[in-house]
Amino acid sequence: MEFLLQPLTLLTFFPLVGILVLFFIPSERKDVLRWTALIVSLITFGLSIWVLTMFNASNPDLQLLAQYDWIQVAGWNIQYYLAVDGLSILLVLLTTFLTPISILSTWTAVEERVKDFMLFFLLLEIGMLGVFLAQDLFLFYIFWEFTLVPMYFLIGIWGGPRRIYAAIKFFLYTMAGSILMLLAILWLGIYGGTFSVPDLIAQGNIPANIQWWLFLAFTAAFAIKVPMWPLHSWLPDAHVEAPTAGSVILAGVMLKLGTYGFLRFNIPLFPEAAVRAAPWIALFATIGIIYGAAVSYAQADVKKLVAYSSVSHLGFVMLGLFALNSQGMQGAILQMINHGLSTGALFLLVGMIYEQTHTRELKVYGGLWKVTPIFGTIMLIVALSSMGLPGLNGFVGEFAILLGAFGSRAIGNAWFAAISALGVIMAAVYILYMFQKMFLGPQGEVVDEVKNHGHGLRDLNWREIAIMVPILILIFWIGLYPKPFFDLMAPAVDQLVASISSVAMR
Amino acid sequence: MTQADFSTILPLTLLTVWACVLLLVDLFIPNTHKGITALLAALGLALTLGFTLAQIGVQQTGLNGMIMLDGFSTFVSALLLVSGLLGVALAYGYVRRMGIERGEYYTLLLFSVTGMMLMAQAADLIVVFLALELLSFPLYVLAAFARPKIESEEAGLKYFLLGAFSTGFVVYGTALVFGATGSTNLAAIVAFASPGTSNLLLLSIGAALILVGFGFKVAAVPFHMWTPDVYQGAPSAVTAFMSSGAKIAGFAALLRVFATAFPSIAVDMTGILWALAALTMILGNVIAIAQTNIKRLLAYSSIAHAGYILMAFVPYGNPDVAPVSIAAGLFYLVAYALTNFGAWGVVIALEKGTGKGLELNDYAGLARKHPALAAAMTVFMLSLIGLPPTLGLVGKIYLFRAVIDGGFYGLAVIGVLTSLVSAYYYLRVVVIMYMRDGEPETEHESFLDLTTMATAIATVVISLVPQFLFAWASSAVLKLF
Secondary structure (H helix, E strand, C coil), rough: CHHCCCCHHHHHHHHHHHHHHHCCCCCCHHHHHHHHHHHHHHHHHHHHHHHHHCCCCCCCEEEEEEEEEEEECCCCCEEEEEEEECCCCHHHHHHHHHHHHHHHCCCCCCCCHHHHHHHHHHHHHHHHHHHHEECCCCHHHHHHHCCCHHHHHHHHCCCCCCEEEEEHHHHHHHHHHHHHHHHHHHHHHHCCCEEEEEHHHHHHHHHHHHHHHHHHHHHHHHHHCCCCCCCCCCCHHHHCCCHHHHHHHHHHHHHHHHHHHHHHHHHHHHHHHHHHHHHHHHHHHHHHHHHHHHHHCCCEHHHHHHHHHHHHHHHHHHHCCCCCHHHHHHHHHHHHHHHHHHHHHHHHHHHHHHHHCCCCCHHCCCCHHHHHHHHHHHHHHHHHHHCCCCCHHHHHHHHHHHHHCCCCCCCHHHHHHHHHHHHHHHHHHHHHHHHHHCCCCCHHHHHHHHHHHHCCCCCCCCHHHHHHHHHHHHHHHHHHCCCHHHHHHHHHHHHHHHHHHHHHHC | HHHHHHHHHHHHHHHHHHHHHHHHHHHHHHHHHHHHHHHHHHHHHHHHHHHHHHHCCEEEEEECCCECCCCCCCHHHHHHHHHHHHHHHHHHHHHHHHCCCCCCCHHHHHHHHHHHHHHEEEEEHHHHHHHHHHHHHHHHHHHHHCCCCCHHHHHHHHHHHHHHHHHHHHHHHHHHHHHCCCEEEEEHHHHHHHHCCCHHHHHHHHHHHHHHHHHHHHHCCCCCCCHHHHHHCCCHHHHHHHHHHHHHHHHHHHHHHHHHHHHHHHHHHHHHHHHHHHHHHHHHHHHHHHCCHHHHHHHHHHHCCCCCCCCHHHHHHCCCHHHHHHHHHHHHHHHHHHHHHHHHHHHHHHHHCCCCEHHHHHHHHHHHHHHHHHHHHHHHHHHHHHCCHHHHHHHHHHHHHHHHHHHHHHHHHHHHHHHHHHHHHEEEEHHHHHHHHCHHHHHCCCHHHHHHHHHHHHHHHHHEEEEEEEEEEHHHHHHHC
């Protein structure tokens, strides 16, 4: 039972404590339920900070190992193996950071079946943390598939009008990819005699042609999750129909499960295939960047606009990852965090206004700045961060990615970076377009309409400001002084890049 | 009859005698207290289970090599006895509510379990035939147990006619195998077949006919036509028992017969088994999408799962992979049986005496009204899809490992893609329970609730600590060879 006391076990499974407590709280006591879930998620965040203090950033290897035999019979060699390194520490923190924020955002938005909502939310957190920490492919797969279930319920029960369609589409799309990955995982397990990822990487003698097939199978799972163009069509439905907190977690964390998968599994396990695939991935990433931006601009629904912008932003992440050099990959990891913060914040803000107006049609908004100045200011900062204004977080990540992609030997063609850079400009177009439609110009009918009902559009209240402030702090912090964040990941990324070049770029 | 003979058939004898005595004792139990019969039947099953478990590790043949006791048979018998217990628990309140509470129900169930256990122990094709008849006849009667309900009578008759037809295939196949090798004893068949002295073509045809016969029993495509009608028409408690028990027994016999007696014709058989497995998975899952009745949905799901278990047979001719694949088959049978009983338990909880409550739409709003029941059903649906944290996932992973180990990548891909298809219709049940409003009425019976909750918890917990089951399943197989 020693494994229960390992820091990473405690971190991953602490939300389970909350779930057990929630079971004993009657469903009518909604505020008690909310506070319990919030406090549990805050303690989980505290645990992740505790893990961060124990984390040695200069060590590029896996740390804080919780490694125990799990299923060691009948020819199986499966371990309970959690560990953290520079590639995953920031994503773990992002998960524990966004969860309490999302829970806080549901305070007035979720009135129905609060208990179930909180149960699924905490289950989801366990699943996501497990994905980022698992170092055994079998364990990883269990967490990976498990994340689908609570998210499916979150969309399906508390979502918008087309929620059931969106939930099933989300589920089936994601599962379609991951079951192919399951076959590849089993093949690896039989071939290598172990499911432990570090051991499999160390063995590293998979024939090149088989590497290619395995790479494709893993890619099927992760590319759908990211989602890469042209596998993105589940995303707008799921994002738009999901409740605000669900969208925040979906965009903020769950999409990163895909990009993280590429980083943790595809690239180190199949380096030769990764190098071979890099130009193709870059091609699809570039198309995604441009396509996502163009389609965003065409949306009439704010939430859909933000959803499509994810396709574009995640294209940058993929481009950076498959630059397969230090700059690109570090930029990509940072951009995962940035996207989680700024897109998460955009969904939160859209959710806050939707709670009052019950519409997301761009054309009915306008002139909100005068009515709700705090809301407008925060929206402006987040929007600028999302489009990559220097001094805010988005710029740092995108700059590093473009720099990496430009000089990447694996991609081998600077045009991808050049075209992708256009995506930054296009981001400015659709983001500013949205901002202008909502906040500037003549007052839209939505303002009047609310007035007609007797109560005007109110500005953000203290709870809503409290939700946004931590995100804003991070947006400025990463934008102005990103060094501590890069320091956390740099040794691990450098080691990964070195190992790829020693194997695959001879 | 030596002592070894006796100990080989000890659990079988105990259960047979118990069933016969119960038949008499039941005459003296008043109609208002037929629950006592059920409890006595359960006691018999539990005692037999105790003896069976005590025989773990014993390996011997008895009655001149007709009957075998080994790890494989012990594993399957234990699983069958647990299925029997679950079958009794599900029936306990159900038969009373449906007005079909008669003592024979439990006696018939015991006889059927005996036949299934005999099937697992059979070391001779004649005994296989005997066991097949012994397990089938009580099931024919049980399927029609809700007479004079027309659906139930139809189910019984249909099951009987097609069952008798398929038994004919087994008999004819046995005759051909005998013609080819001069023996019906499994060990002797191997001895004759391997040096190439026998007529392999005749042997192959015989084996294929036996496969057809058992294909009916386990509901493999294209021999599945009876399944939805019989599963729908038979009383739900019977269907629950039949869909697990008959499948376990049928697969046990197939595994035993093919792995022991027919490895020499694996080249011919592999292709056929491959096609059967693929067809069964595809057809079962695709047709299930269109179902709106929960019993029919579970019937097609049971067909589909026969396909997954059939995958375990495909590499049986490869001596390196065969032990893994048979262990995987056994493990999956456990996962399927537990999940299946649980799911049928929920069906029974919602079924009304009038035969209402069986449409998918009757499940609307279940999550609000009976959260525990809905959560249990969700666990079963996830397990049938093969998602964590359930036994179904672990079982499927085991199966796919065997198939990949054997090098049948195409079949593995078909397997996972059909699992994806299955997610659609299993999730629909979840959608209706959680995302539609309604006022479902359920029956609360202590044994029923206990069964549903226990199987749900077992499905989750065993998936997290599957070591002992893995070890047991794989040791059960090593002794087969």
